[in-house]
Amino acid sequence: MKYKITTSYNWYETKEDRFIIKTYYINGIPFTFDELPTLVQDDPEIIAWANQQLTMSPEIFYQKSFYLIDEQCHPCLFEMDLENPEVLDQML
Helix, strand or coil: CCECEEEEEEEEECCCCEEEEEEEEECCEEEEEEECCHHHHCCHHHHHHHHCCCCECHHHHHHHHHHHHHCCCCCCCCCCCECCCHHHHCCC
16 A cells, blocks of 8 residues: 655644644645745745644644654654655645
8 A cells, every 4th residue: 555645734732832834745634834934924825724733833843754664654653665755845
């Protein structure tokens, strides 16, 4: 079975801050993110996209990443049969 990596722009919210990130998913489960430059975060299209997505938090990444690690399906840590591994090469 091949796994697919997808991305989206999401708001990332902590107790102190809120900003837009690029989220990486494996078969729909978020596993990591990239912080974006201010220029990208200020783009109206990126803001509109993020407004339509789930707001992420450190707790979400903690829970989902540990689930993937327990299942040995975290693409940053385990060799996996990926449909589109080039997406991981684009991570900042």
